[in-house]
Amino acid sequence: MSELPKTPLLDELEKGPWPSFVTEIKKAAKKNLMAKDELAQLEKSYTDKRGYWKHGGIVGVRGYGAGVIGRYSSLPDQFPNVANFHTVRINSIAGFFYTSDAIKMMCDIWDKYGSGLTNFHGSTGDIILLGTNTENLEPLFAEFSSRGWDLGGSGSAMRTPSCCVGPARCEWSNIDTLDITYSITQEFQDELHRPAFPYKFKFKTAGCAVDCIASIARADCSIIGTWKGNIAIDQDAVKWYEKNGMNIQEEIVNRCPTKCMSYDGKTLKINDEDCSRCMHCIAKMTKALKPTGERGATILIGSKAPFVIGATLSWVIIPFMKMEPPYTELKEFTRKVWEYWDEYGKNRERIGELIIRRGMRDFLEYVGIQPDPRMVKEPRRDPFYFWKEEELVPNSKL
Amino acid sequence: MSELPKTPLLDELEKGPWPSFVTEIKKAAKKNLMAKDELAQLEKSYTDKRGYWKHGGIVGVRGYGAGVIGRYSSLPDQFPNVANFHTVRINSIAGFFYTSDAIKMMCDIWDKYGSGLTNFHGSTGDIILLGTNTENLEPLFAEFSSRGWDLGGSGSAMRTPSCCVGPARCEWSNIDTLDITYSITQEFQDELHRPAFPYKFKFKTAGCAVDCIASIARADCSIIGTWKGNIAIDQDAVKWYEKNGMNIQEEIVNRCPTKCMSYDGKTLKINDEDCSRCMHCIAKMTKALKPTGERGATILIGSKAPFVIGATLSWVIIPFMKMEPPYTELKEFTRKVWEYWDEYGKNRERIGELIIRRGMRDFLEYVGIQPDPRMVKEPRRDPFYFWKEEELVPNSKL
Amino acid sequence: MAAPQRRTDIGPPHYKDFLPPVIQKNYGNWKYHEILEPGVMVHVANSGDKIWSVRVASPRLLSTDTLRDIADIAAKYCGGYLRFTTRNNIEFLVSDEKNLNPLKEELKKKGYMMGGIGPRVSNIVHTQGWIHCHSAASDASGLVKVLMDEFAEYFTKKELPNRVRLAVACCTNMCGAVHCSDIAIVAVHRKIPQIDHEKVPNMCEIPSTIAACPTGAISPDPAKKSVKIKEDKCMYCGNCFTVCPPMEIHDPEYDGVAIVAGGKVGNLRTPPKFSKLVVPFIKNNPPRWPEVVDAVKKILNAYEKGAMKHERVGEWIERIGWEKFFKVTGLPFTHQHIDDFLIARETFRTSAAFKW
Amino acid sequence: MAAPQRRTDIGPPHYKDFLPPVIQKNYGNWKYHEILEPGVMVHVANSGDKIWSVRVASPRLLSTDTLRDIADIAAKYCGGYLRFTTRNNIEFLVSDEKNLNPLKEELKKKGYMMGGIGPRVSNIVHTQGWIHCHSAASDASGLVKVLMDEFAEYFTKKELPNRVRLAVACCTNMCGAVHCSDIAIVAVHRKIPQIDHEKVPNMCEIPSTIAACPTGAISPDPAKKSVKIKEDKCMYCGNCFTVCPPMEIHDPEYDGVAIVAGGKVGNLRTPPKFSKLVVPFIKNNPPRWPEVVDAVKKILNAYEKGAMKHERVGEWIERIGWEKFFKVTGLPFTHQHIDDFLIARETFRTSAAFKW
Numbered sequence A, B: 001m002s003e004l005p006k007t008p009l010l011d012e013l014e015k016g017p018w019p020s021f022v023t024e025i026k027k028a029a030k031k032n033l034m035a036k037d038e039l040a041q042l043e044k045s046y047t048d049k050r051g052y053w054k055h056g057g058i059v060g061v062r063g064y065g066a067g068v069i070g071r072y073s074s075l076p077d078q079f080p081n082v083a084n085f086h087t088v089r090i091n092s093i094a095g096f097f098y099t100s101d102a103i104k105m106m107c108d109i110w111d112k113y114g115s116g117l118t119n120f121h122g123s124t125g126d127i128i129l130l131g132t133n134t135e136n137l138e139p140l141f142a143e144f145s146s147r148g149w150d151l152g153g154s155g156s157a158m159r160t161p162s163c164c165v166g167p168a169r170c171e172w173s174n175i176d177t178l179d180i181t182y183s184i185t186q187e188f189q190d191e192l193h194r195p196a197f198p199y200k201f202k203f204k205t206a207g208c209a210v211d212c213i214a215s216i217a218r219a220d221c222s223i224i225g226t227w228k229g230n231i232a233i234d235q236d237a238v239k240w241y242e243k244n245g246m247n248i249q250e251e252i253v254n255r256c257p258t259k260c261m262s263y264d265g266k267t268l269k270i271n272d273e274d275c276s277r278c279m280h281c282i283a284k285m286t287k288a289l290k291p292t293g294e295r296g297a298t299i300l301i302g303s304k305a306p307f308v309i310g311a312t313l314s315w316v317i318i319p320f321m322k323m324e325p326p327y328t329e330l331k332e333f334t335r336k337v338w339e340y341w342d343e344y345g346k347n348r349e350r351i352g353e354l355i356i357r358r359g360m361r362d363f364l365e366y367v368g369i370q371p372d373p374r375m376v377k378e379p380r381r382d383p384f385y386f387w388k389e390e391e392l393v394p395n396s397k398l
Numbered sequence C, D: 001m002a003a004p005q006r007r008t009d010i011g012p013p014h015y016k017d018f019l020p021p022v023i024q025k026n027y028g029n030w031k032y033h034e035i036l037e038p039g040v041m042v043h044v045a046n047s048g049d050k051i052w053s054v055r056v057a058s059p060r061l062l063s064t065d066t067l068r069d070i071a072d073i074a075a076k077y078c079g080g081y082l083r084f085t086t087r088n089n090i091e092f093l094v095s096d097e098k099n100l101n102p103l104k105e106e107l108k109k110k111g112y113m114m115g116g117i118g119p120r121v122s123n124i125v126h127t128q129g130w131i132h133c134h135s136a137a138s139d140a141s142g143l144v145k146v147l148m149d150e151f152a153e154y155f156t157k158k159e160l161p162n163r164v165r166l167a168v169a170c171c172t173n174m175c176g177a178v179h180c181s182d183i184a185i186v187a188v189h190r191k192i193p194q195i196d197h198e199k200v201p202n203m204c205e206i207p208s209t210i211a212a213c214p215t216g217a218i219s220p221d222p223a224k225k226s227v228k229i230k231e232d233k234c235m236y237c238g239n240c241f242t243v244c245p246p247m248e249i250h251d252p253e254y255d256g257v258a259i260v261a262g263g264k265v266g267n268l269r270t271p272p273k274f275s276k277l278v279v280p281f282i283k284n285n286p287p288r289w290p291e292v293v294d295a296v297k298k299i300l301n302a303y304e305k306g307a308m309k310h311e312r313v314g315e316w317i318e319r320i321g322w323e324k325f326f327k328v329t330g331l332p333f334t335h336q337h338i339d340d341f342l343i344a345r346e347t348f349r350t351s352a353a354f355k356w
């Protein structure tokens, strides 16, 4: 294979302690022409301060509408090996667990059919195979699928659901984040592979309100584990934290948002009725505090990036839902939500935007959920609201 | 004079400890036919559960467009004495101070030309003379004005400015609320009497952030006294409060929003740099704490009732303005604001709505004020903002 | 009899002419105040001078008879000086301590109600209602009377964790500024305006009528030279009626009041707050609106029981959370509570932390 | 060579097949964890079993060479088990304590960087940038590299008051979800799109192009069968370019990045928060964007100095106030900081309390 192109600017990014993506590209470029042109085009971008990629038309594998992001160099003459250079999204493993064998298997296929470059993982949670030519897509897919791996989502489809490590390695998980993720991924294969929605739809599942998967910020449906009982306190362990330098009053009691804790130097007390399950005290004193009682999840809807109406965070739709396999309630709720979206959503309108446009009542009534104060930070301020005929029984109180 | 009408429903409102408006109307009705018909029509409203007043056309006194609210009974045949029944707004005294003589003088005129009913005061702060006939307006005005009293505002005009009791009887006033109110009322007589704005414009002035005139909720321009120096502490007085049962830590230190206070049981300390001048500690320990240093006012703009875009509170436009007679800076600022409103405001658009519609930058640049973080609770979230040509010097940092 | 010489644009008299001498002398030089009784406080100047204020309840709607009576009392005990508060109470300004008790005696004898100073319920800021306004969906004075009858003890005696500011507005124009009160009543309609197509062309300016509608429900009806309303967009605010009277919105069978809570205007501790909807509708039930009184009582009682010292209603609610507020007051939470207007999404609970 | 038999709609492999035996055994039965070193933690199960996780920095963009290397390491010390974190770090899962030190030794020897656990700066969530996306106004990987070079010690060693989550998005589509990060970079344009009227009719759907504009700046240009832009309404967001590529928005002279701060996603203590604009623009200055690094450093240093223990960046800012934030960081406050979009008025300071 020929020599690497000169990349004086990118070489600057091989300096410094943090592992260098440039080094990674160079490693691949040494044995792969696509990677080599990727490297060269990137140097040009650094020189000219602009990207040189063009929007893809629709490219993909037979029978699927999703899973491949079409991409073309806008300088195909200079960089012919990336003239078309699509990324392939492989559906990752719930919890992002892998084995050495699986990784090596993927590397072997990818070296054969692609650039040798990957992202572990993309922001949504797919394994990103970073760039290959159109003609490689089918064989690549055949190799992966024959070994039990499938594509992830893209376009106006359900996207690859993802989750925090949850019960696999975390003491706080109230729900089986991996199993929920696996189960909905399998249930909705058609919705994942064949874009038929007004726009994208993302699921993210976190085992508790710490939300290590950032579900509340970037999932059309955020599933966050919670519990309904009290917090059990191991007073000896509290002492242990104190002995190890923790200022219980300052670090725990004073930071409790609901002011439901107290500590007299001997006994830590929680007025459980007032606890909002924010997770602060539990996270900072994991040996001393444990949630007890019924487990389930809060279902929130609507977070997304800023287009068109500004970024949104997901908000509470179902304060508490039991979460036991096969997650029938969640799946039925999801279908109902999609039905609503299908009925009223405009092209490129996310579910959250739609609910904001049509109002919560419209949505809640459609999906059959009662209003609950936990859905709002605060009730409305203005006295401008609608009544339905049936609520207007004359001369009756409400 | 004939007997009072039967008012079985209203009579229920003469029961109970609170002074009764019905009793007041009856007092007047005993000697005044207008008040009598007012009483009778009100009983009918209580029976039918609806009002019986009609919107006024324009009524007023010669040369004025404001100061009178035209009102007509929608049942003139039943209640001929209130067939037309307009309220007259008399500009009140700054701080709402009166003398017995002045009150009696007003009563004499009002018994002669009106219903004998009043409001001390209307929500804006006018003396409301509650109902008279069209033909009485001119002589009534002549009586009042010849004695040195003038009408207040109404319609799309400046409205009667009002203020808290301030320096007249309050130890916390940072500005001369009465003098400011008097001075702007005199300065803008034309704007008060002859509606020429897109909509109403209200001034309210409070001596400190306690805001006993609710200026921040209901004034297009809210003037709120503040200071720039430290809070002086009289430690003996602190002790006095403690001895008299105050829990300094709980009631004062813990409630300080900026957590800039501390108390070790002996000395109360304030980290003045972090104090936001919320007034809590000063209000609850008036003998112990006193603001020191430079005095002035924060100028806020934009509060109003919910139409059309929902209620607004005033927000900071000028964090600190010196307030010395003749208040030239305030008056010039006001004229500039009106000029902007005149230029861009739509019919029935309040100044706050206009600024929200066109954006703060447009307004600030017009009135010549620099942006300041004190104008916002928080900076914007989205990255959607404009640049002016002159800011776009290529390749320069900002 | 010829009318006296009218003058214009003279503005109000100068405030100095109405200030008692002790105030003139100590203007801007007050040191502190003390609340001596629920209706009496004394302000002490740096000079040592003092002024006593005796506060008395007022229905705000005052006859000239009553005005003359209070003027007489002020003349007798206060050198003729008195004032009104920003919440429409009467304040007798006593410069000479020896007049204080005689004044109180006379007030008591005549049935005036002293109180309202300090952490109590003070007078209710309110509006015209059926007494004078064309727009009213309920009466204001009546609601004030029945509420203050119920809460009289909180004016004359009992303390609360902090001031509780009540307000009443008789339509959504909210002349009472209920949008920032601890607890407030706002009268509302619930029926779509009935358009009198005969009168609209003469009495209304079509473009401003259309612009008046917050939800864009109104559009021109060129055939009739009038307007039409898209029924499912109208939320009965009545703003069209304000600018165009032939769009009759009153309907006695459907009009009533809503209750909002948790607002404040002062900056102490927490920033000024809007009131929020707590009861979307209670039918008009004059003369004494018992259901309204009952609902307000529920809120006030829960506040009295649950709030920490110095906490205002809104501060208390924010500490315990809205789910808890609806629980402890027993008020139902309905679709109407959830915002669907311009800033709706800012009110949605974007957090997984809440109480049961 | 015939391709193997393709299958469809099989979904990903079952996660159980990738879990180390100790996890399978103690699944959902963990008791607590301890952070042993910035890059090592141990989770202890109710059964007493333990699993050690050794976290290693990753540039996220990995070559198959590197992937094979980490697979080999995992095979050697972890029974072949490893995972990636939600922030793209690599975690070696050690079931047998005696493999822990040898693993660390080998990682050190090979130059892998251990760290990121606990109250530190972890990996930067980011996006494609010039490496692969057509929409990028800056490069993501480069920005990540220079920032993490600067903050490497906060990954490998130093503690902060709490976690600091950084993110980079290469355009306002914000695939990096920078809108809820402690400190984040979002690349922005500053020039109005140049419309290629030849191509628009063929390549673009006019209605969705018009609908894509957040400010309604785009309208049809029927003559050209294209669209036109109202210049003074365009704020260069580039959303039109996303749906209609011939509306070229890139301009190397004017493109660059903005910095936002104060966001978070967890519910601990305070609810999730949006990031807010702190630096409206810094020009693209590759390869090492020193001005960006400098600005982020200012914020991180001020946070480190000023925050209380457990306070996230946003919590610290809310406690001290935004006026103080701009003071202690020395960042200028400009017109761009003041919101003028849909919820602008909710961001205005409706209070008379602030600091100097």
Ligand code: SRM
Pocket: A055, A069, A071, A087, A089, A121, A122, A123, A124, A125, A126, A127, A128, A152, A160, A200, A202, A217, A218, A219, A303, A304, A305, A306, A307, A308, A350, D126, D127, D128, D132, D133, D134, D135, D173, D174, D175, D176, D177, D242
């Ligand atoms: C690859 C990835 C970034 C990365 O480097 O990790 C990515 C890359 C692209 N995103 Fe994204 N998005 C990626 C995660 C996200 C996320 C984060 C997430 O999913 O958690 C968001 C924010 C959350 C959200 O969904 O709103 C995100 C919000 C967007 C948007 C804005 C959507 C909106 O409603 O505002 C667009 C624009 C669009 O859909 O046209 C977009 C569009 C794109 C496109 C397809 C650009 C385009 O219009 O063609 C990018 C393709 C880049 C390329 O050349 O490969 N991408 N995108 C992420 C997907 C990898 C994966 O599958 O694992």
Ligand code: SRM
Pocket: B055, B056, B069, B071, B087, B089, B119, B121, B122, B123, B124, B125, B126, B127, B128, B152, B160, B200, B202, B217, B218, B219, B303, B304, B305, B306, B307, B308, B350, C126, C127, C128, C132, C133, C134, C135, C173, C174, C175, C176, C177, C242
């Ligand atoms: C008399 C008074 C209520 C009272 O009983 O105290 C009052 C009465 C009326 N107000 Fe008001 N407003 C009164 C203070 C207010 C206030 C409070 C204030 O000024 O502090 C507000 C809320 C703050 C504000 O300005 O937004 C207020 C907001 C309105 C509005 C809504 C304006 C808006 O921008 O949303 C209207 C509607 C309008 O202007 O058409 C209105 C309109 C009216 C009209 C003129 C109704 C109309 O359309 O004809 C009422 C005449 C009643 C009558 O028959 O006398 N009134 N009005 C108050 C004036 C007395 C005075 O001069 O002292």
Ligand code: SRM
Pocket: B095, B163, B164, B165, B166, B169, B170, B171, B172, B210, B211, B212, B213, B214, B283, B284, C033, C041, C084, C085, C086, C087, C088, C089, C116, C117, C118, C119, C122, C123, C125, C162, C163, C165, C180, C181, C182, C263, C264, C265, C266, C267, C268, C310, C312
């Ligand atoms: C007389 C009056 C001013 C006037 O120009 O007329 C007044 C006078 C005083 N107020 Fe006020 N306030 C007056 C309306 C207000 C208002 C405005 C309103 O209610 O519309 C407020 C804002 C309420 C709000 O935030 O919603 C108000 C909130 C306060 C507060 C703050 C309470 C809190 O902690 O939130 C104080 C401070 C305190 O007492 O601790 C205060 C303190 C005071 C002091 C102690 C100030 C002083 O040193 O003289 C005065 C006597 C106290 C009293 O009544 O207990 N005053 N006070 C008003 C009496 C109205 C009435 O008849 O009840």
Ligand code: SRM
Pocket: A095, A163, A164, A165, A166, A169, A170, A171, A172, A210, A211, A212, A213, A214, A283, A284, D033, D041, D084, D085, D086, D087, D088, D089, D116, D117, D118, D119, D122, D123, D125, D162, D163, D165, D180, D181, D182, D263, D264, D265, D266, D267, D268, D310, D312
């Ligand atoms: C491994 C990972 C989950 C995964 O499925 O991959 C994870 C794992 C743990 N997180 Fe996390 N968090 C992980 C992403 C997150 C995220 C998501 C993100 O950054 O996008 C958050 C939300 C950040 C936010 O609020 O913006 C997150 C906020 C936390 C917090 C809350 C910190 C706070 O006080 O605000 C804790 C609790 C604590 O440590 O006190 C926590 C605690 C933990 C614990 C201690 C939970 C446990 O008992 O096992 C885990 C090891 C801690 C560590 O890294 O210090 N983890 N953690 C993620 C590691 C990412 C990385 O490589 O750095």
Ligand code: SF4
Pocket: A164, A165, A166, A167, A170, A171, A172, A173, A174, A206, A207, A208, A209, A210, A211, A212, A213
């Ligand atoms: S979100 Fe909760 S359950 Fe999941 S990894 Fe984080 S702390 Fe554990």
Ligand code: SF4
Pocket: A255, A256, A257, A258, A259, A260, A261, A270, A274, A275, A276, A277, A278, A279, A280, A281, A282, D269
């Ligand atoms: S979980 Fe949060 S709200 Fe509950 S006790 Fe702990 S710190 Fe307080």
Ligand code: SF4
Pocket: B164, B165, B166, B167, B170, B171, B172, B173, B174, B206, B207, B208, B209, B210, B211, B212, B213
């Ligand atoms: S606003 Fe301030 S200065 Fe005015 S009366 Fe109230 S406490 Fe005194």
Ligand code: SF4
Pocket: B255, B256, B257, B258, B259, B260, B261, B270, B274, B275, B276, B277, B278, B279, B280, B281, B282, C269
């Ligand atoms: S005025 Fe407010 S912020 Fe300042 S010290 Fe007193 S309580 Fe704290």
Ligand code: SF4
Pocket: C127, C128, C129, C133, C134, C135, C136, C137, C169, C170, C171, C172, C173, C174, C175, C176
């Ligand atoms: S609130 Fe409405 S009904 Fe009452 S006085 Fe004001 S405009 Fe009239």
Ligand code: SF4
Pocket: C192, C193, C212, C213, C214, C215, C216, C217, C218, C229, C233, C234, C235, C236, C237, C238, C239, C240, C241, C249
């Ligand atoms: S009542 Fe209000 S919402 Fe209904 S049409 Fe009239 S202005 Fe519009």
Ligand code: SF4
Pocket: D127, D128, D129, D133, D134, D135, D136, D137, D169, D170, D171, D172, D173, D174, D175, D176
């Ligand atoms: S943030 Fe923008 S430029 Fe970056 S990957 Fe996403 S769409 Fe492409």
Ligand code: SF4
Pocket: D192, D193, D212, D213, D214, D215, D216, D217, D218, D229, D233, D234, D235, D236, D237, D238, D239, D240, D241, D249
């Ligand atoms: S760049 Fe954004 S604001 Fe400008 S025209 Fe395109 S979509 Fe509209």
